[in-house]
Amino acid sequence: MKSLEELKAIREKMQNQIGLRNEAEANIRVVVGMATCGIASGARPVLNALSTAVQEKGLSNIVVTQTGCIGLCQFEPIVEITEADKEKVTYVKMTAEKALEVVEKHLVRGQIVKEYTIQNYIK
Amino acid sequence: MMPEISLNVLDVAQNSIRADATLIIITVTADRKKDTMTIVIKDNGCGMTKEQVTHVLDPFFTTRTTRKVGLGIPFFQYAATSTGGNFSIDSVVGEGTMVTASFILSHIDRMPLGDMTSTMHTLITLNNRIDFLYTYTVDDKSFTLDTREIRMILDGIPLNSPDVSNYIREFLSENKQEVDQGIIL
Numbered sequence: 001m002k003s004l005e006e007l008k009a010i011r012e013k014m015q016n017q018i019g020l021r022n023e024a025e026a027n028i029r030v031v032v033g034m035a036t037c038g039i040a041s042g043a044r045p046v047l048n049a050l051s052t053a054v055q056e057k058g059l060s061n062i063v064v065t066q067t068g069c070i071g072l073c074q075f076e077p078i079v080e081i082t083e084a085d086k087e088k089v090t091y092v093k094m095t096a097e098k099a100l101e102v103v104e105k106h107l108v109r110g111q112i113v114k115e116y117t118i119q120n121y122i123k
Numbered sequence: 124m125m126p127e128i129s130l131n132v133l134d135v136a137q138n139s140i141r142a143d144a145t146l147i148i149i150t151v152t153a154d155r156k157k158d159t160m161t162i163v164i165k166d167n168g169c170g171m172t173k174e175q176v177t178h179v180l181d182p183f184f185t186t187r188t189t190r191k192v193g194l195g196i197p198f199f200q201y202a203a204t205s206t207g208g209n210f211s212i213d214s215v216v217g218e219g220t221m222v223t224a225s226f227i228l229s230h231i232d233r234m235p236l237g238d239m240t241s242t243m244h245t246l247i248t249l250n251n252r253i254d255f256l257y258t259y260t261v262d263d264k265s266f267t268l269d270t271r272e273i274r275m276i277l278d279g280i281p282l283n284s285p286d287v288s289n290y291i292r293e294f295l296s297e298n299k300q301e302v303d304q305g306i307i308l
Contacts, residue, residue: 001266002297007276010286015278036195039134040125044238044245051248055285066249068141 026063028107030054031080035069042095043077049096050079053103062107075118081106090118124198127237128162128226131199135164135222136246138195142168144219145253146271147246151239152260153228153308159208160226160236160308167219176214199224206230228308236308240295243268247291248283257295259302266298 032038032047051064070078075092079099082088089112091102098116105111114120125131132149139147144166153160171179182197200210203224214220226233243257247270257268270282273291280287 001301002294004272004276006290007273007287010290011277011280014280014284014286034133034137036134036198039130039137040198044130044133044241047245047249048241051283051288055283055288064249068137 026061027084028062029080029082030062030064030107031067031082032064033068033070033076033078033080034066037069037073038076038078041076045096046077046079046094046099049099050103053100054107057103057108059107072118075121091116092118092121124202124234126234128202128234129237129239129242131195131202131224132162132164132239133242133245134195135199136242139164139166139168139220140250140253142166142170142220144168146256147253148256149243150258150260151236152258153236153262153303155228155262158228160228160233162224162226163221165219165221170216170218170220171214172216176212179212196222202226202234206233240292240299243295244288244292248288251281251283259299261303261306261308264302266302268294268298 030050032043032050034043034047047064047066054062054064070080072078072092077094079091079094079102080088081091081102089106091098091113094102094116098113102113102116105113125134132151136147136149146167148163148165150163151160152162179196180200182194196212199222203210203226206227207230208225208227209223210225211223212220213223239259243255247255254270254274255268256270259266268291273282273287277287282288282291
């Protein structure tokens with residue numbers, strides 16, 4: 001059995017670090033729809049991929065959160081990216097692989113991945 | 124229908140989050156001798172009136188305003204009863220709600236339990252203000268994860284910080300492996 005002892009080591013390590021992630025400082029919000037429709041179409045691996053990648057890359061200005069039904073159930077899993085002073089970008093029919101591409105291109109380099117956006121599906 | 128039961132658990136737990144629960148208790152108990160698997164999701168959220176409880180099993184009832192159907196509970200109920208199992212909801216306004224689904228383990232229509240580790244990891248790391256008490260039991264072996272205990276040790280370090288998040292994932296998957304010896308439920 002894995003014990004809770006290891007947590008004490010993590011605490012000691014972390015308490016020496018300053019500048020813990022503060023959600024108030026985040027200026028980019030990544031929101032995943034996690035209602036029945038989203039979960040049934042595979043939102044959980046998308047959400048996991050996003051939050052893991054954001055953590056691993058140390059993107060401290062980005063917060064990954066969840067929401068309920070966005071109202072476009074046929075396009076789930078949906079990921080919305082909101083940045084201050086920019087128009088919201090809605091990615092639809094996401095998978096974990098597409099999500100990682102969005103992290104790399106959109107969140108790291110600031111380039112919208114047009115082929116996954118909703119505009120590409122409804123035109 | 125959900126492709127795995129762990130997604131039903133995630134979905135129903137989302138209802139608890141919407142009900143402003145501060146503690147969500149999730150137990151998965153499989154007993155291969157009795158040929159049953161029982162899943163309980165219990166919260167201390169706002170609860171429902173008797174009338175609402177009778178309504179939630181109806182797919183054309185939802186408290187949401189984004190669309191007119193609510194399939195989460197009917198999906199879970201169908202997943203359980205189609206194996207010859209049972210499903211029940213008990214709720215008291217102001218006290219909370221308990222959803223119980225029991226399955227016949229060997230029934231051909233029973234969906235696999237699926238990735239409970241991911242479900243619990245997602246719930247715990249994305250809902251920093253909610254405590255979870257998770258117990259996973261197979262036959263006579265069992266493990267428990269209590270985020271209140273973890274929070275006490277961590278002394279203010281959030282559960283979604285990278286090291287803690289990794290630790291929680293490892294804790295869930297290693298202890299699950301030890302309890303079920305890798306059998307696929």
